[in-house]
Amino acid sequence: MANLASYIRTPRGIVVNPVKERVRAYHVVSNPVTSVLTAAGTAGATQEVSFLIDSWGHFDWQYIVGTQTSEYFVDFFDPNRGPKKNLGNKPVSSANIVGTGQRPFRLPEPYFFNIGDGQRVLVATLRNLLSDSSITVRLALYGRKFFHQNAPPEVSRRLFDAFGGLRNEERAYTYFLSPREYAGDGTPVTVGALGTTTFTFESDSDYDSDLHKLMVSAQGAFSFTLRESSTDRVLANDVFLGTLGWGTAQFPFYFADTLLFERGRQLIMDITDLSGSTNRIAATIAGRVLRYER
Amino acid sequence: MPLATFIEVTGRNPDGSVRRGVKINPVKPFVRGYWMIDPNNETVTLAAQGAAGDSATVRFNINSQGHFDWVYTMGVSTGAYSLEFYDAQSNRRLQNRPVNSLHIVGIATRPFRLPKDYFLDVGKSAREVSCVIRNLTGTQNLVRLVLYGRRFYHREMPEGMADEVIKSLAPKWNEYSFFLVPRETNMDGTVTAVGANARAVFMFDQDDNADFEVQKLMITSTGTFTFELRENDKRQVIATGAIDSTMGSGNSEFPFIFADTFLLERKKQLLLEVTDTSGNSNSIFATLAGKRMQYR
Numbered sequence: 129m130a131n132l133a134s135y136i137r138t139p140r141g142i143v144v145n146p147v148k149e150r151v152r153a154y155h156v157v158s159n160p161v162t163s164v165l166t167a168a169g170t171a172g173a174t175q176e177v178s179f180l181i182d183s184w185g186h187f188d189w190q191y192i193v194g195t196q197t198s199e200y201f202v203d204f205f206d207p208n209r210g211p212k213k214n215l216g217n218k219p220v221s222s223a224n225i226v227g228t229g230q231r232p233f234r235l236p237e238p239y240f241f242n243i244g245d246g247q248r249v250l251v252a253t254l255r256n257l258l259s260d261s262s263i264t265v266r267l268a269l270y271g272r273k274f275f276h277q278n279a280p281p282e283v284s285r286r287l288f289d290a291f292g293g294l295r296n297e298e299r300a301y302t303y304f305l306s307p308r309e310y311a312g313d314g315t316p317v318t319v320g321a322l323g324t325t326t327f328t329f330e331s332d333s334d335y336d337s338d339l340h341k342l343m344v345s346a347q348g349a350f351s352f353t354l355r356e357s358s359t360d361r362v363l364a365n366d367v368f369l370g371t372l373g374w375g376t377a378q379f380p381f382y383f384a385d386t387l388l389f390e391r392g393r394q395l396i397m398d399i400t401d402l403s404g405s406t407n408r409i410a411a412t413i414a415g416r417v418l419r420y421e422r
Numbered sequence: 423m424p425l426a427t428f429i430e431v432t433g434r435n436p437d438g439s440v441r442r443g444v445k446i447n448p449v450k451p452f453v454r455g456y457w458m459i460d461p462n463n464e465t466v467t468l469a470a471q472g473a474a475g476d477s478a479t480v481r482f483n484i485n486s487q488g489h490f491d492w493v494y495t496m497g498v499s500t501g502a503y504s505l506e507f508y509d510a511q512s513n514r515r516l517q518n519r520p521v522n523s524l525h526i527v528g529i530a531t532r533p534f535r536l537p538k539d540y541f542l543d544v545g546k547s548a549r550e551v552s553c554v555i556r557n558l559t560g561t562q563n564l565v566r567l568v569l570y571g572r573r574f575y576h577r578e579m580p581e582g583m584a585d586e587v588i589k590s591l592a593p594k595w596n597e598y599s600f601f602l603v604p605r606e607t608n609m610d611g612t613v614t615a616v617g618a619n620a621r622a623v624f625m626f627d628q629d630d631n632a633d634f635e636v637q638k639l640m641i642t643s644t645g646t647f648t649f650e651l652r653e654n655d656k657r658q659v660i661a662t663g664a665i666d667s668t669m670g671s672g673n674s675e676f677p678f679i680f681a682d683t684f685l686l687e688r689k690k691q692l693l694l695e696v697t698d699t700s701g702n703s704n705s706i707f708a709t710l711a712g713k714r715m716q717y718r
Contacts, residue, residue: 338427364457379531383455384493
């Protein structure tokens with residue numbers, strides 16, 4: 129989303145945009161600030177953190193940033209959202225969606241928290257699924273805070289108008305898609321040495337989506353193709369290396385054109401391990417979904 | 423720029439009031455990101471430079487399934503090599519001399535983006551982009567090369583839509599991505615090393631049948647150096663002094679992008695004056711990437 133203009137032209141000349149001084153880039157830090165996930169399989173391996181969007185104003189979430197001592201899996205949950213409150217079909221590897229200050233992970237679509245008369249909360253469930261050691265996690269959301277509560281009524285109303293805070297019709301929002309073969313807690317599939325497997329990315333029957341970027345965290349090299357099951361189109365003319373088609377949270381691979389993924393469709397990823405060892409492959413496709421609310 | 427996935431539409435409610443909504447862009451289901459590979463040369467093994475088999479031709483066949491809008495160049499290799507792209511149907515070479523792979527071949531995390539998407543209209547048959555690759559190392563070099571872009575499945579589109587897509591995407595000017603390397607570069611893509619602490623001048627020479635709009639600069643070398651860029655016709659240096667190589671040059675994954683695109687008109691030259699600061703013999707490869715513009 130483009131920056132708000134700092135200066136606007138009026139019949140009397142150029143003046144400071146009155147909305148601009150109510151808008152600030154803003155970090156929303158998790159509560160607790162630091163989480164220690166104990167070894168996988170132990171009682172403390174899964175923990176919840178919350179992000180409070182306080183009553184000072186709306187929040188337009190744009191980046192995910194954080195640090196961690198090892199890879200973990202995260203699932204975002206918005207209790208105030210409609211029927212589907214999770215921002216993905218399964219928990220997702222931190223290597224795929226958690227960036228840093230230098231290279232933040234940018235949401236495919238900003239996520240607008242309209243606080244109304246109160247406040248909002250986003251919940252993230254953090255899971256240590258793979259490591260025998262504990263993992264220290266710090267996670268933050270970054271975006272734009274609209275300090276509308278202490279703004280003059282006219283400015284406050286313009287903020288609402290500009291960002292669709294009151295809109296309740298069609299809404300697009302960020303969604304993370306994982307293969308359906310992954311376990312419900314997000315545990316990815318491990319491919320045997322030089323073995324093959326198939327991942328199925330599947331859209332639900334109640335939304336359309338467009339897919340923007342591909343991220344993977346894998347233990348070794350692999351080759352792959354992507355195929356649309358509905359049209360049988362293969363999106364390449366041969367099999368090729370994973371490093372030429374999948375990026376990371378900090379350096380995602382962007383589709384040349386966003387891939388329209390209509391409701392009830394499947395994208396098939398055929399994989400062959402090239403590493404010669406067992407290869408755990410955590411793949412995520414980030415996009416945005418459009419759900420018709422009425 | 424991706425096509426819009428959702429477009430706004432308006433309609434009327436039974437009471438006559440205007441209803442606004444969003445629907446899927448009808449073109450979008452026929453457009454997909456697509457990886458183009460040479461199935462016969464998915465992995466090329468180049469012999470050591472100078473030995474038989476140190477070069478090969480990779481052919482990217484764009485079959486009649488749909489048009490292809492080439493956007494990224496990506497690949498992996500065990501060493502540097504040079505590339506020469508050729509579009510046979512339009513009889514275009516996309517560079518004046520072979521280009522170093524470190525300058526125009528990225529990977530998925532940082533693909534090399536063409537200065538201008540290269541639209542390949544397959545018409546009623548097919549198109550081919552070929553690429554001659556030559557090893558620049560003294561050891562065997564395993565190369566994988568991929569073009570990535572948008573595939574337009576125009577044969578699946580409803581009547582009329584394909585024509586509209588072609589109208590909107592086919593180049594209206596003869597304008598396409600081009601790589602300009604110094605004319606001192608040898609025809610096999612190698613360069614003559616600059617002596618220790620020595621000065622040398624490389625000339626980017628624009629030919630007389632096109633203008634060239636430079637967008638990014640890539641320079642790789644075996645040692646440190648300082649440089650100045652000078653417009654030959656104006657004797658104008660575009661800096662206030664010599665610049666350390668790390669402050670004005672990039673590579674395929676992190677190119678240096680000019681603050682404003684630089685128009686190098688036909689018959690004009692841009693001089694790259696370098697001074698080695700490494701104290702050793704220094705092989706310096708340089709590439710300008712931009713758009714070549716011709717009048718039809």
